[in-house]
Amino acid sequence: MRRLLVHFYVFLLLAIIGLGWSLEQVWRDYQPEIPPWFSALEQSVLTLTQQAExxxxxxxxxxxxVLVVGDGRIGWPETEQQRLDRGEALTVxxxxxxxxxxxxxxxxVWRIGPIADGTPSSNYWYHILFFVLLALLTTLWLRPLARDLRALESSLNTFAKDPxxxxxxxxxxxxxGLSQSFERMRLQILHLLGLQRELTSAVSHDLRTPLARMKFILEMQDSPEFREALRDNVQEMETLVDTLLDYARLEGQQEFLELSAVNLSELAENLAEKLNPLPGPEISLNVPETLIWQCDGHYMERAIQNLIQNARRHAQGRVSVTLERRAKTVMIHIDDDGPGIAEHERERILKPFVRLEPSRSRHSGGVGLGLTIVQRIMEWHHGHMVIGTSPLGGARFTLTLPDH
Structure with missing residues (x-):
């Protein structure tokens, strides 16, 4: 909108100046001619002025x-001023x-007159012409603006039917700028609608499965084994609901990054110490003694932990975390020796609720949101995640953090 206001005021200023200058030239060309007898009168007036005290x-x-006007109220052009200095009379x-x-x-400077009265109504056409031309130029300026606003209005009216x-x-x-804002809003709405459909589909499938098992268990005779199974299903549902709500909160951007100097080496060591006691391959580290970088420590820990857990889930026996510092970036590699990810599947697996396993059993792990959450965290840091082939033979997930 600032561009629109600036453009309008610049146009209006140039139009007024241009029309005023052009019509003044026309006005000068159409000035009444001085009567022939006026030359003799002018010489007489000059003579009498020199004699007058x-x-x-x-x-x-x-x-x-006769009025004195030589007190600065009139700024004469240079040529007229020279004529006055030479003792000539100016006719105006x-x-x-x-x-x-x-x-x-x-x-x-003395002003003598009026010598001949004018006709005040004879120059009304000058003012009329000025405003007519100004209105014409304004119309030409407004026409493309009105066309674009109509197109924007039409898009808004048809958005509900054809998003x-x-x-x-x-x-x-x-x-x-307004149309670009509308386009960003349209894409965001389409993204949220797609997310809603995916979320509904995932919830309807992943919640029905433990609910069905719980109903079956409740029909069985009470025993410690059944109560334990019921507790496991309740815990699975809690984990699923927490993950879905967490992802919805991330998509809504209800939390913002708190950047600080984070020791990524220490962060990786703490994660390895926390996760190694859990079932799965041992995590090996290849990190410098200290690597300080500006990032949000909470979310970076979340992203690296998601990737380590994913690697341990698919690895056969080896998982490694490597920190690599370059000129203006830090690269975090998480490698495993599992089956890897086919190249044509690497883009698809980053989408919400997408899993490479054909089934959605609780033993295969997760609901397909772990990698999507990692990608969102990297976007918040203006970084990115790349999936490649690990030197260990499995998959390599590389996080790249730029310098803030």
Missing amino acids: SPEALQSTLDLS FSADQSLYLYVKKGEE ARSLHLPKRSLVQ
Whole structure:
């Protein structure tokens, strides 16, 4: 909108200046001609002015109004000022076409007249022409703006019926910024609608499974084994609901990063110490003694932990974490010796609720949100995640953090 206001005021200023200058040139060209007898009158007035001792004396002699105007109220162009300095008289028509003579007397300039009265109504066309031309130029300026606003209004009106329809305006459009904001909003709404469909599908499938098992257990005869199984299913549902709510909160961006100097080496060592006692391959570290970087420690720990748990789930016996510092980036590699990820599956697996396993059993782990959450955290840090082939033979997940 700032661009629109600046463009409008610049246009209006240039239009007024341009029209005023152009019409003034026309006005000068159409000034009334000086009567032939005026030359003799001008010489007589010059002679009488040189002889007069005061404006009052000249006024009584000529029976015309004489005013002193040489006190700075009139700024003469250079050519007119030179003529006055040479003792010549200047003939000037006023706005109402009255005729005046300006004569320099000593350090003063005297205005004599009006010598001939004008016709005030004879120049009304000048003002009418000015406003007509200004209205015409304003209309030409507003026409493309009105066209683009109508296109934007049409897109807003049809959005509910056809949300996939995009809005394209010319790059020079004055509402280009507004259309880009609308386009970002449209894409965000489409993304949220897709997320809602995926979330509904995942919840309907993943919650029905433990609920069905719980109903079956409740129908069975009570025993310690059944109570334990019931407790496991309740815990599975809690984990699932917490994960889904966590992802929804991340998508809604209800939390913001708190950047600070984080020792990534210490963070990796703490994660290895916390996760190694759990079932799965041991985590080996290849990190420098100290690596300080600006990031959000809580979310970076969450991202690295998700990748380590994913690697341990698919590894055959080896998982490693490597920190590598370059000129303006830090790279975090999480490697495993599992089956790896096919190249054509690497983009798809980053989408929400996508899992490479054909089933959704609780033993295969997760609901397909771990990698998506990691990717969102990296986007918040203006970094990125790349999936490749590990030197260990399995998958390699690389997080790249830029320098803030």
